[in-house]
Amino acid sequence: MNEHVVNNASALDVEWESASTGDGNCFEFAALGDGRTAVRTSKAPNGPALLFSAGEVAALLSSVREGKFDHLAQ
Structure with a gap:
């Protein structure tokens, strides 16, 4: 398993x-036991999941709240 990617997200024993x-x-998001968060698309549950540290998730959520990515949804 790569440090930032799980090739088969369904292999993780987590609640999505x-x-x-x-x-x-x-x-879909899942908390991992080591403090990281896994993220996958529901259209490919057996596909890859990206893994993010708690700090990375906090930075993303802060930026979303500030509207920094609103232009991507247009």
């Missing part, structure tokens, strides 16, 4: 939480 857009495009 969904962030849904309502049109079937969902990101």
Whole structure:
């Protein structure tokens, strides 16, 4: 397993939480026992998951709250 990628996200023994857009495009998040967060797309549950540290997740959420990525949804 690469430090930042799991090739088969379904192999992780975790509870996945969904962030849904309502049109079937969902990101799923799971807390790992070592403090990292795994992120995958619900359309490919057996596909890869990206792994982020708690600090990386905190930085992302802060930037989202500040609207720094709003232009990507247009």
